[in-house]
Amino acid sequence: RDATVTPTVTDAAGKLVKQAPVKVVDGKATFTVPAQSVTSFAVKGVSGVAQDASLFSKGKSYTLTGVQSGKAVTVGANGTSLVINSANGTVAQEWRLEAKYGKKGSNRARYVFADPAEGKRLAVRDNVPVIEADTGERDPATEWILSTTGDGTWTLVNQATGRLLEVGGQATKEGAAVTTWQANSGSNQRWRITEVS
Numbered sequence: 001r002d003a004t005v006t007p008t009v010t011d012a013a014g015k016l017v018k019q020a021p022v023k024v025v026d027g028k029a030t031f032t033v034p035a036q037s038v039t040s041f042a043v044k045g046v047s048g049v050a051q052d053a054s055l056f057s058k059g060k061s062y063t064l065t066g067v068q069s070g071k072a073v074t075v076g077a078n079g080t081s082l083v084i085n086s087a088n089g090t091v092a093q094e095w096r097l098e099a100k101y102g103k104k105g106s107n108r109a110r111y112v113f114a115d116p117a118e119g120k121r122l123a124v125r126d127n128v129p130v131i132e133a134d135t136g137e138r139d140p141a142t143e144w145i146l147s148t149t150g151d152g153t154w155t156l157v158n159q160a161t162g163r164l165l166e167v168g169g170q171a172t173k174e175g176a177a178v179t180t181w182q183a184n185s186g187s188n189q190r191w192r193i194t195e196v197s
Contacts, residue, residue, distance in 0.1 A: 008041075064095060081131075098111060128179065154193055
């Protein structure tokens, strides 16, 4: 009855800006999303969702598949870069996701993506995504905010830079670089996150 949806939108500088809550009327809420922004919605006043529910299962591995390329994020041959390749079932394409910071289950939760083989984490250094050793220290460059349009795909916003993980130049070829860029609503910035069976 008193349900609301609170949008949080990236501004032109990539900062997250909380908007006024929108009232749910007849089971719907309407909000116009600014062009080239990333928007998350926090829904309050609904039932059927556990307060402490996690989006992802602890200890499980996931793949990140590009919506535009149809290929999986893969640790590059050098062990530090990221590329896209066809799904091959190797651990080089698997990630563990853990909500480490921010309020769990909210649009402010920040996730750490770890390589399950070596425990290295996904970070952004000089605007480039890299795989690096986990120092155990908190570092916003290793924190990711996940946002979805509700269609089963996600954007990954780096906490330190405000940039999104993407396939550079909308490439589709094997071995194309995974990069970061400002939000542009491109399908090369959207990912399917799938649990590995």
